Amino acid sequence: MMKFPKYLSIQTTSLCNASCVFCPYREIRDLFPAKIMEEALFRKIVDECSLHREVERIILYLNNEPLTDPRIVERINYAKEKVPWAGVHILTNGSLLNDSLAEGLLSSRLDWIGISLHGTEPETVKEAMGLDYDLTFNRVLSFIDKAKAKRNIRDFVMLTFLRHKYLTPEEKDKSMGFWRNKGIEWVRYFDGPVSRAGNVSGLPPVRRNKITGCATIWANEMMHIVEDGNVVLCCMDWRREVILGNLKSVSVQEIWSSKEYALVRDKRDGRLDSGADFICKRCEAAIPAAAGQVKPKMRSPFLWLLLSFVCAFTIFYMTYFWAYMHLRNRIILGGSRK
Numbered sequence: 001m002m003k004f005p006k007y008l009s010i011q012t013t014s015l016c017n018a019s020c021v022f023c024p025y026r027e028i029r030d031l032f033p034a035k036i037m038e039e040a041l042f043r044k045i046v047d048e049c050s051l052h053r054e055v056e057r058i059i060l061y062l063n064n065e066p067l068t069d070p071r072i073v074e075r076i077n078y079a080k081e082k083v084p085w086a087g088v089h090i091l092t093n094g095s096l097l098n099d100s101l102a103e104g105l106l107s108s109r110l111d112w113i114g115i116s117l118h119g120t121e122p123e124t125v126k127e128a129m130g131l132d133y134d135l136t137f138n139r140v141l142s143f144i145d146k147a148k149a150k151r152n153i154r155d156f157v158m159l160t161f162l163r164h165k166y167l168t169p170e171e172k173d174k175s176m177g178f179w180r181n182k183g184i185e186w187v188r189y190f191d192g193p194v195s196r197a198g199n200v201s202g203l204p205p206v207r208r209n210k211i212t213g214c215a216t217i218w219a220n221e222m223m224h225i226v227e228d229g230n231v232v233l234c235c236m237d238w239r240r241e242v243i244l245g246n247l248k249s250v251s252v253q254e255i256w257s258s259k260e261y262a263l264v265r266d267k268r269d270g271r272l273d274s275g276a277d278f279i280c281k282r283c284e285a286a287i288p289a290a291a292g293q294v295k296p297k298m299r300s301p302f303l304w305l306l307l308s309f310v311c312a313f314t315i316f317y318m319t320y321f322w323a324y325m326h327l328r329n330r331i332i333l334g335g336s337r338k
């Protein structure tokens with residue numbers, strides 16, 4: 001386990017202005033009131049990162065729309081100023097990219113921006129994302145034009161979308177061509193929504209009896225921090241089921257190497273039993289155990305001591321027995337030769 005997370009995903013605001021059909025946000029938004037992360041907390045996290053060269057990326061979004069944070073440009077610049085060796089990026093639906101925000105982002109130290117738009121037809125955008133098509137596309141296309149003039153568009157803008165019930169195969173192909181015609185080479189399509197550990201009703205739930213790990217980098221290399229400073233297990237943990245500590249009172253380092261975190265990793269990797277409703281058992285990214293494949297974990301130092309003693313005693317006894325038999329044979333053989 002690395003000493004410090006390589007990647008940190010920080011929810012600087014818990015708000016989103018869209019209502020995508022494949023996203024848990026619509027179902028959880030009333031559980032956690034929309035809030036902006038306190039500046040002191042944000043700076044505390046970034047300042048600690050500035051002491052760790054192993055930090056590779058600071059991701060300023062988590063289960064939200066990052067452009068609803070009125071300080072997002074300032075925060076991008078702060079993260080980049082303090083941790084210049086780390087890449088800083090955001091993922092947005094693009095609908096809030098008005099002229100002033102577009103200028104702010106293009107003049108900021110942001111390394112790259114991902115834009116999630118799950119269709120190119122007005123009806124699809126409205127039904128699947130709950131966004132105003134004309135407003136959103138005018139802003140996104142204007143942003144792309146400005147970005148072409150100020151940045152290397154090839155590395156600066158990524159366009160991403162996924163399969164959902166309103167996107168036909170024809171529109172999927174059309175969308176790929178649409179963005180490429182606009183000069184976006186970095187286009188990513190994901191072939192299917194995921195239930196986000198059972199947090200999207202309407203998508204088939206996953207139930208695994210035994211698991212042996214996580215196929216993603218999220219739990220081993222990335223820390224996920226929500227707006228109030230709580231560290232949650234990963235970006236699937238929309239309901240904040242697994243809280244590993246709060247960064248208002250302790251450090252990133254302390255939470256990352258805490259016993260609580262180790263215990264959850266053990267459950268995720270199948271070394272420890274977890275309840276039937278443990279979040280990873282409901283997640284598409286968990287690696288299911290083959291029948292009978294469970295990694296045992298010896299947790300008690302006493303058991304290790306006992307095992308060591310039994311091994312040592314066995315070795316001693318076998319050596320003694322071998323020496324005794326060897327000596328006895330020599331005496332017998334020696335006697336018979338006489």
Ligand code: SF4
Binds near residue numbers: 215218219233234285
């Ligand atoms: S298995 Fe799923 S819920 Fe568990 S850590 Fe991985 S991504 Fe998160």
